[in-house]
Amino acid sequence: MTAAPPLPSDGWAVSTAPAGSYPPRSRSRRTWALTGSIALAVLCALLVMSAGGTHGGEHSTFPSAVQALAIVGVFPMLAVSVLLIWRHRFPLLISILATALTVALPTTPLPALVALAALTAARRGWVRWTMMGATYAATIVSFCWDVASETSHLATLSGGSAEGSAARLALFWVVPILAALAVAPFAAYGVTRQIRAERDTARRGNVTAARNIAALHQEVSIERERHEIARELHDTLAARLSSVSLHAGALELQVGDSDARATAAARAVRESAQHSLDDVRSVVRVLRNPELHTGAGAGLVDIPGLIDAAVREGTDVRTQMFVADASACSPSVAHAAYRIVQEAISNVRRHAPGASLSVDLRAGPETGVTIRIVNRLVPEAHPTSTGGGNGLVGMSERAALVGGSFEAGETAEGTFAVVAWLPWVGR
Structure with a gap:
């Protein structure tokens, strides 16, 4: 037994990625x-x-x-170097630690510069500018320690001036410029990365917006x-009915009373037209206001009245109905069962007038709703009307919409059988 199929998704999606966030990466890229x-x-x-070896x-x-x-x-500083692995997850904390230790200790400014690149990619505003200034100051301090040491990397790059010489002391005036040149690439890399992330987020937002607009159209x-x-x-069907x-x-x-049979036939036509007109008006209301549709309508409890009306109109119908609790069944399933029985009876009266038919309906929570309608084939019968070929298709669609199954066709016994099974869904 299968349950009713879930409602399809409406397909709408809203991008909630914050500005500056990184786009999702594949496993290989993460590795x-x-x-x-x-x-x-x-x-x-x-x-x-x-x-540490140079200064100590x-x-x-x-x-x-x-x-x-x-x-x-x-x-x-070694601990901060290890923390750089998680610099994109905790950019502000790691940047503050690296910058503070670089200011307080004679060490390299590289950890602070790397942390600054991650922070400028994730933050903006005064936090970004404050940490850029702090990192710049820490870089100046670190370069000053280097210029003051006996083995200076900056002095080696500038010609190898000895400690305490005029050329070495002149390097102190160049340190702010060198620090700015060192900070600029890392800060620019972080800003560029943030811009790229915002661009990717905007592109994804545009795609989502285009998809939503298409769905809206x-x-x-x-x-x-x-x-x-x-x-x-x-304007057409309702007016004609x-x-x-x-x-x-x-x-x-x-x-009047002059011809009882003609009067009964006219009354049957009038009542049938009025009922059909009511159905058409109900369909029109649902089409104009889909939210009014609740699946309610004629159901299992109305099938006996449907069969009685067919008998009164001259159709030979033999019925077996075993329903556990008709009022406990879902309105959509019960309505689908009613329409399948109604359409099957109409098909017999239209395509095989005068043929008898049997209706076997069994419904319960354990077994679902099983409908079997069989009529004998009448080769010499002339159809009372020409159908559009949509009756069997409509019954099949009704069964599929509630998660059921449907079969129809001629049998080896010379009959035409309509068999449908619908899942029992409680209210």
Whole structure:
């Protein structure tokens, strides 16, 4: 037994990605990013140890207190270098730690610069500018420690001037410029990365907006078609059914008691036209206001009345109905069962007039709703009307909409059978 199929999704999607967030990456890209972060952390750790050996080694000319500070400072800087692996997850915290330690300790500014690149990619406003200024100041301090040391990397790059010489002392005036040149690429990289992330987010938002607009256009088109169908039904079919009901009523009054059979036939035509007119008006209301449709209508409890009406109109119907609790069944399933029985009886009266038929309906929570309608084939029968070929298709669609199954066709016994099964869904 299967349950009713779930309602389809409306297909609408809204982009909620914050500005500056990174687009989702594939597993291979995440692996490469993690590998690069680990390699960058190892490089920072090596430079930290190199700076500690330069400022705190046996060849250092700094006072012993500074040498001890340089050696001790290696350990927290190594910890910060390891934390750089998670710099994109905690950019502000790691940037503050790296910058503060770079200011307080004679060490390399690379961890602070790397943390700054991650922070400028994730933050904006005063936080970004404040940390850029703090990192710039920390870089100046670090470069000053380097210029003051006996083995200066900056002095080596500028010609290898000796410690205490005029050329070495002149480097102190160049340090702010060198610090700015060092900070600028890392800050620019972070800003560029943020711009790219915002661009990707905007593109995804545009795609989502285009999809939503297309869905909205489709919904508007469907709404227009519904209203057009409602107008056509009201202006043509409803008007003609009203005319049929009016003429049948006039015929019933005209015949009176002179011909009981003609009066009964006219009354049957009038009642059938009136019922059909009520159904058409109900369909028109639903087409114009789909939210009014609740699946309610004729159901299992109305099938006996449907069969009685067919018998009164001269159709030979033999019925077996076993329903556990008709009122407990879902209105949509019960209505589908009613319409299948109604259409099957109409098909027999239209295509095999005079043929007898049997209706076997069994319904319950354990077994579902099983409908079997069989009529004998009448080769010499002439159809009373020409159908559009939509009766069997409509019954099949009704069964499929509630999650059931449908079969129809000739049997080896020379009969035509309609068999449908619908799942029992409680109210």
